[in-house]
Amino acid sequence: MNKEILFLNPVFTHNIWGGTKLREEYGYDVEGDDIGECWGVAAHENGNCTVKNGEFAGQTLADLWDSHRELFGGIDGVRFPLLIKIIDAKDDLSIQVHPDDAYAAEHENGSFGKMECWYILDCKEDSTLVIGHNARTKEELCDMIEGKKWKEFIREIPVKKGDFIQIDPGTVHAIKGGITLLETQQNSDITYRVYDYDRLSNGKPRDLHVKQSIDVITVPAKPVEDSVISVKADKANELCELISCKYYTVYKLDVEGKAELNVGDKPFLIMSVVAGSGTVDGNTIKKGDHFILPNGYSNPVFEGNMEIVASTVSK
Known part of the structure; x- marks a missing residue:
């Protein structure tokens, strides 16, 4: 759960x-x-x-x-x-x-x-x-x-x-x-x-x-x-790393249809929807929404058409 x-x-x-x-x-x-x-x-x-x-x-x-x-x-x-x-x-x-x-x-x-x-x-x-x-x-x-x-x-x-x-x-x-x-x-x-x-x-x-x-x-x-x-167009529906430095690691996620992620290895994951709309585990999200997947939130499912920028602390 x-x-x-x-x-x-x-x-x-x-x-x-x-x-x-x-x-x-x-x-x-x-x-x-x-x-x-x-x-x-x-x-x-x-x-x-x-x-x-x-x-x-x-x-x-x-x-x-x-x-x-x-x-x-x-x-x-x-x-x-x-x-x-x-x-x-x-x-x-x-x-x-x-x-x-x-x-x-x-x-x-x-x-x-x-x-x-x-x-x-x-x-x-x-x-x-x-x-x-x-x-x-x-x-x-x-x-x-x-x-x-x-x-x-x-x-x-x-x-x-x-x-x-x-x-x-x-x-x-x-x-x-x-x-x-x-x-x-x-x-x-x-x-x-x-x-x-x-x-x-x-x-x-x-x-x-x-x-x-x-x-x-x-x-x-x-x-x-x-x-x-x-930023080159990497594969859709995957968390693609943009940069990792001492303080943060930043990713881009392009959701096209359905994206199932495994993020359980991260202490937490910040996500900002910067284009489009859809859902995450049944929750409606749209351009301008910001949320945090807390520690242990391991397998979120995104559906829709969205562009998301995500980040966490670097290990």
Whole structure:
């Protein structure tokens, strides 16, 4: 007898660069024309999802992590390890960088650092992302940032729907306007803003974090050809690995008709439906739904036509 699937209520953020896709295309019940992020699976002080139904209805994911660690395989950690977002960038996000665990622990009150990855759900033709920079040395980096030589500094690379991008701590990055993506990341909300196009928020420039950014940016940047992975169409109805790193393993599942999975070897499995609809073990699921298969949920059966991005902690 399988345990109950943990279906979650997302949390939303309103952002200067956000839009309306999360309501209009994903069906989320949230008002506003500046909805930037859906935190679909989150147990963070800035966003804590609640369970929709079943035995744990109304409880937060953070509460379950603290009081029912058996649902997650009894793994160690002071907080739930991952955070899953869908991001709608109507306008360009700031140029930013994240610290690693060591820097965040020392400078951000013991926070985790932030490693993340992006799966491009939708974008305009000829879309680009900011990934990396053009400085060859730390001295050149300081000169470009402090001298506001942004055209020299910023490196943009082309992307298309279905691309997958791994962003290690220390990587300069920014989502450009017109891109919708799913982000899998460490459970952290630490972001250093390098440059924000001199935009105003409530009449004032947004805070920048120049010193911290210079401290943590990796020089030189990873080569362009190592920055983007084009996700090839692997077999349907199988869990296909996109990447496995220290903090997470991410998979893609294309359900075409019926998919029977054996996932009993994983401590738990986060799943986000990013296209289509169907069922999992008789439960109706659709684009925009996020849920967790708890530890011991070994043989789920999916039916329908869906695209799902899944993740768990790496062993």
